[in-house]
Amino acid sequence: MSGGRGTVGHPQPAARPAFAWRHAVLRLVVLLVALGAWQWGARARGSVYFPPPSRIALRAQELWFSGPARHAFLSAAGIGDVLPSLGRMAAGFGIAAVGGIAAGVLVGRSAWAYALCNPVLQFARAVPPPALVPVFVVVFAFGAPMQIASIAFSAVWPVLINTAEGVRATDPLRLDVAAVLRLNPFERLRFLLLPSALPHIFAGLRLSLSLSLILMVFSELLPGTANGIGFTLTDAQSRSDLLTVWAALLLLGVLGHLLNTALLAVERRMTGRRRPT
Amino acid sequence: MTLRLDALGQRYGDHPVLHDITLTVPDGQLLCVVGPSGCGKSTLLRTVAGLQPAREGTITLDDAPVTGVPDHLAVVFQDYGRSLFPWLTVRDNVALPLRRRGLARAARRAEADRILERVGLDGTARRHPWQLSGGMQQRVAIARALVCRPSLLLMDEPFGSLDAQTREDLEDLLLEVHRTDATTIVFVTHDIDESVYVGDRVVVLSPGPASRVVLDLPVELPGKRDQIGTRRLPEFVALRSEVGRVVRGA
Numbered sequence A: 001m002s003g004g005r006g007t008v009g010h011p012q013p014a015a016r017p018a019f020a021w022r023h024a025v026l027r028l029v030v031l032l033v034a035l036g037a038w039q040w041g042a043r044a045r046g047s048v049y050f051p052p053p054s055r056i057a058l059r060a061q062e063l064w065f066s067g068p069a070r071h072a073f074l075s076a077a078g079i080g081d082v083l084p085s086l087g088r089m090a091a092g093f094g095i096a097a098v099g100g101i102a103a104g105v106l107v108g109r110s111a112w113a114y115a116l117c118n119p120v121l122q123f124a125r126a127v128p129p130p131a132l133v134p135v136f137v138v139v140f141a142f143g144a145p146m147q148i149a150s151i152a153f154s155a156v157w158p159v160l161i162n163t164a165e166g167v168r169a170t171d172p173l174r175l176d177v178a179a180v181l182r183l184n185p186f187e188r189l190r191f192l193l194l195p196s197a198l199p200h201i202f203a204g205l206r207l208s209l210s211l212s213l214i215l216m217v218f219s220e221l222l223p224g225t226a227n228g229i230g231f232t233l234t235d236a237q238s239r240s241d242l243l244t245v246w247a248a249l250l251l252l253g254v255l256g257h258l259l260n261t262a263l264l265a266v267e268r269r270m271t272g273r274r275r276p277t
Numbered sequence B: 001m002t003l004r005l006d007a008l009g010q011r012y013g014d015h016p017v018l019h020d021i022t023l024t025v026p027d028g029q030l031l032c033v034v035g036p037s038g039c040g041k042s043t044l045l046r047t048v049a050g051l052q053p054a055r056e057g058t059i060t061l062d063d064a065p066v067t068g069v070p071d072h073l074a075v076v077f078q079d080y081g082r083s084l085f086p087w088l089t090v091r092d093n094v095a096l097p098l099r100r101r102g103l104a105r106a107a108r109r110a111e112a113d114r115i116l117e118r119v120g121l122d123g124t125a126r127r128h129p130w131q132l133s134g135g136m137q138q139r140v141a142i143a144r145a146l147v148c149r150p151s152l153l154l155m156d157e158p159f160g161s162l163d164a165q166t167r168e169d170l171e172d173l174l175l176e177v178h179r180t181d182a183t184t185i186v187f188v189t190h191d192i193d194e195s196v197y198v199g200d201r202v203v204v205l206s207p208g209p210a211s212r213v214v215l216d217l218p219v220e221l222p223g224k225r226d227q228i229g230t231r232r233l234p235e236f237v238a239l240r241s242e243v244g245r246v247v248r249g250a
């Protein structure tokens, strides 16, 4: 084997363990201090509008997570509100992801299609997504199809645009390699275009995921909705049940955080075996 | 496979790069193409590889005109870091060209491992290219080129960015491959010594624009080539200075 001086590359370790550990502790401390301050401030004021976090968490638990173990501790409201919301969000996000990646590859593959579509895409992205919901209300009337369509139509643009950018950024030398190896279009997609665009695709998916959550709640705030976390919000508000409103906000924050963490984990799994370039 | 260039010309827009290149590379010859940087060596290879159409003249392989990427062709590029696919293992990189031969997965892996062993890379199959040194990465690229047993191998300054020791090892690997497989090879380099050491024949291109062939020299050296002995031979020294004179435009 030849002298391997010079350019040996090693995967970057995430961070030195001691350092990562200290970081985690520090984060926890900041979180606890913030929670403590909130708890203390809310108790001191004693306002019904700003209940302390301990009561909010308790209400969230009794509302949604007081069920039997065989239902994964979900209560009737948990099954009736949280699951339908998540289901509609998953459907909308799934449609946006699949459609956005497919369309993004098509648009990104051809300079001609990109030049043609780019203004339209930039326009579509610039429209504030909730403003589109009334359109879907008219098209689908109220209900799950309208909600899923709102989510999908809002979340599709970031994936689509980022996928197209990623595919366009494919190294031209690698395209030459693919041509010389005579990969067929499917192989070129599978072995070159998608892997090389993957970081862009995930950047788009992260944006789309947070849009999906926003649109999930927003589409449930409208009249004609019968269940969901957004519905719980408006319903509690109409009954002046502020504790439940706060509990729903807490639940949304936790859900958003969990979903984002899950997506990051998937991304790390899929891109972990290559050096960041 | 016999490669024939007939009055080949190439240009980018209004900028002429190659002009009236006529060359026949007989089956099994290792032709070195030398010329200053920017004279159009890469353009010549890309045109032969069918990656860009010839603007003037014709290219034929065994009398069949080249339109598009020919069968039985392999290319090794200088920039191994970009030409390999970092998201695939070494084995999967090497096995990639075998997919179009319709081999089963196990057969593809076995074939890839066999060729990896041949280029001195046994034991690296499950690693990723960026975990290897530059010289080893270029060996992976060579393995990927050889795995389909090409009848025409094009190499674009393949050893240009490697250190001296690694470069000599790979030159000898190339000579060994050429001895056993008798593949027709077009080897582009800007290193005069390398061209004489590796080639059966050296062709020098003039500086651009509109480069032409200014020297076409058979390389006849006694005995099997080796890094120390061959470079000391009076024949080697004479050929090297002749090529050097022409490259420097004297």
Ligand SMILES: Nc1ncnc2c1ncn2[C@@H]1O[C@H](COP(=O)(O)OP(=O)(O)O)[C@@H](O)[C@H]1O
Binding pocket: B012, B017, B035, B036, B037, B038, B039, B040, B041, B042, B043, B044, B208
């Ligand atoms: N894609 C391109 N578009 C325009 N000009 C190019 C392109 N590729 C190369 N050239 C020009 O063509 C000439 C020959 O380039 P190249 O074939 O890369 O030379 P070499 O490989 O001998 O260094 C150079 O002047 C270069 O600037």
Ligand SMILES: [Mg+2]
Binding pocket: B041, B042, B043, B156, B157
């Ligand atoms: Mg070049």
